[in-house]
Amino acid sequence: MSYIPSDTLAERAARGELQAVGRLISRAEAGVPEVRPTLAAIYRRTGAAHVIGITGVAGSGKSTLVAGLALRLRQAGDKVGIVAIDPSSPYSGGSILGDRIRMSELAADPGIFIRSMATRGALGGMARATLEAVDILDLAGFDAIIIETVGVGQDEVEIARASHTTIVVSAPGLGDGIQAIKAGTLEIADIHVVSKCDRSDADRTLMDLKQMLMLGHAAAASTDWQVPVIGVSAYSGEGIDALVTAITRHRAVALRSAAGQTRRLAIADFRLRKTAENLLAERFAAVAAEGAPPLARRLADRDADPYTLARELVANLLAWESKHE
Amino acid sequence: MTETGPIRMLLAKVGLDGHDRGVKVVARALRDAGMDVIYSGLHRTPEEVVTAAVQEDVDVLGVSLLSGTQLTVFPRIFALLGQYGAGDMIVVAGGVMPDEDVAAIKAMGVRAVLLQDTPPETIVTTLRRLVAERGAR
Ligand code: B12
Numbered sequence A: 001m002s003y004i005p006s007d008t009l010a011e012r013a014a015r016g017e018l019q020a021v022g023r024l025i026s027r028a029e030a031g032v033p034e035v036r037p038t039l040a041a042i043y044r045r046t047g048a049a050h051v052i053g054i055t056g057v058a059g060s061g062k063s064t065l066v067a068g069l070a071l072r073l074r075q076a077g078d079k080v081g082i083v084a085i086d087p088s089s090p091y092s093g094g095s096i097l098g099d100r101i102r103m104s105e106l107a108a109d110p111g112i113f114i115r116s117m118a119t120r121g122a123l124g125g126m127a128r129a130t131l132e133a134v135d136i137l138d139l140a141g142f143d144a145i146i147i148e149t150v151g152v153g154q155d156e157v158e159i160a161r162a163s164h165t166t167i168v169v170s171a172p173g174l175g176d177g178i179q180a181i182k183a184g185t186l187e188i189a190d191i192h193v194v195s196k197c198d199r200s201d202a203d204r205t206l207m208d209l210k211q212m213l214m215l216g217h218a219a220a221a222s223t224d225w226q227v228p229v230i231g232v233s234a235y236s237g238e239g240i241d242a243l244v245t246a247i248t249r250h251r252a253v254a255l256r257s258a259a260g261q262t263r264r265l266a267i268a269d270f271r272l273r274k275t276a277e278n279l280l281a282e283r284f285a286a287v288a289a290e291g292a293p294p295l296a297r298r299l300a301d302r303d304a305d306p307y308t309l310a311r312e313l314v315a316n317l318l319a320w321e322s323k324h325e
Numbered sequence B: 001m002t003e004t005g006p007i008r009m010l011l012a013k014v015g016l017d018g019h020d021r022g023v024k025v026v027a028r029a030l031r032d033a034g035m036d037v038i039y040s041g042l043h044r045t046p047e048e049v050v051t052a053a054v055q056e057d058v059d060v061l062g063v064s065l066l067s068g069t070q071l072t073v074f075p076r077i078f079a080l081l082g083q084y085g086a087g088d089m090i091v092v093a094g095g096v097m098p099d100e101d102v103a104a105i106k107a108m109g110v111r112a113v114l115l116q117d118t119p120p121e122t123i124v125t126t127l128r129r130l131v132a133e134r135g136a137r
């Protein structure tokens, strides 16, 4: 089989060819140099999709909720893209990507595109190529794109800088559910969901959460948007309609209000920083691979200090591109 | 595999076959060998499996069959892959089946058939070799 140029794949993806969408995401994930100009061109063509982020600790019911939500959005006529992230094993670098198995009722609908991604060492709840995958799905005409974060840490606040609407999921019976919210995800939610509301202990979680939000809101009351707390059972379907209504309302507010504009700018700013970060990390690896740096020798010999040499190293990283590309 | 990242693999169970011990053993072995593994879960249709394989753009689609249905499952899978324009996907099989069926599905395009008692290391090296032979895509 011959190698199909990424630009050709992008045209096919824009026509909705699923194989091309999948292949482009693989190339973005692998960081193939040939795909980069294509990704740059794709970005300019995006911006139509509504990006919905879903976070919450592992086991809180994110994947199951995504399945229920996607099904409902689909019934309303949207094409739905899903990027679901799971952790890579720190030992082998491999992974078992388990989100998709919870979404098996969506399996054969070409209007729903599910892509699983491993973190491969990336921090913050997303993988390095998650945002590129979102772009590619946007290009392919998916109206709503849902990102499911890893859900291991309590520091997954980056999702709020990657999505237009951020949903934080808390589950009853996990004990640490509310804990995670205390530790920093409280502020990032546009919508709070308490999952597994078919369980008898869900009322308690709902009450705790509402109480905590009232305390927070006394300090930072927003006039544009009141963060709702919605009880959902992905099993019975209870609350899914309310959730879809809240998402639709939030989208309208986010598009029109001044706060929404600020949010869009913050998303762009985050994207820029992330891209720069990745660029530097790559250069770092490439420069390191070229052999033991003379800078380190000068540092070891006390010829110079780490601060001066670090500046020199950064200058080298920037110069590296013109030498090699 | 530093250039292109870990090998991506979809492990699938098709039809009424409820034997999932083997596929779970294989999933862990592949993860421990540094691969990204997606498991379909039990009772999937060929349509669901191929749609997933195309969306995930896996290097290898592996089907585990202990139900004797290989001669109907694989023709369907290859037809669907063709419809998606995904003819370059490597398809392998595992499980339990008679020798003449192994020959038959290989003739259809299954690249490797690794049956009961295959050591996990053999599965890992076979998949790595097949992906390396395929080259960049
Ligand atoms: C354990 C077992 C069961 C368990 C399954 C438990 C479970 N959750 O898995 C139970 C008791 C439930 C069961 C039920 C049945 N079973 Co049963 N079962 C077996 C048995 C004894 C062992 C299978 C096993 O787990 N092996 C251990 C694992 C590790 O090996 P493995 O699956 O082969 O996997 C290895 C390789 O094949 C390979 N591999 C597997 N998948 C993949 C995928 C890829 C991509 C790759 C590369 C490699 C690979 O890697 C693994 C490691 O080497 C086999 C006999 C046998 N010799 O295989 C019969 C056997 C498979 N069962 C059989 C039958 C008939 C049934 C029943 C229909 C019995 C009945 N009449 O009720 C039911 C059907 C249930 C169903 N819904 O499918 C027949 C199948 C005959 C056929 N294919 O024509 C067998 C062969 C027994 C026989 N000789 O008749 N069974």
Ligand SMILES: Nc1nc2c(ncn2[C@@H]2O[C@H](COP(=O)(O)OP(=O)(O)O)[C@@H](O)[C@H]2O)c(=O)[nH]1
Residues within 6 Å of the ligand: A056, A057, A058, A059, A060, A061, A062, A063, A064, A065, A099, A102, A151, A195, A196, A197, A198, A199, A232, A233, A234, A235, A236
């Ligand atoms: N009772 C109940 N359990 C649920 C519900 N949704 C998910 N679960 C269970 O919660 C566990 C974790 O679900 P999953 O969606 O994988 O959570 P994730 O790790 O956050 O993606 C699974 O065992 C699910 O079956 C629900 O609505 N009600």
Ligand SMILES: [Mg+2]
Residues within 6 Å of the ligand: A062, A063, A064, A098, A099, A148
């Ligand atoms: Mg999940």
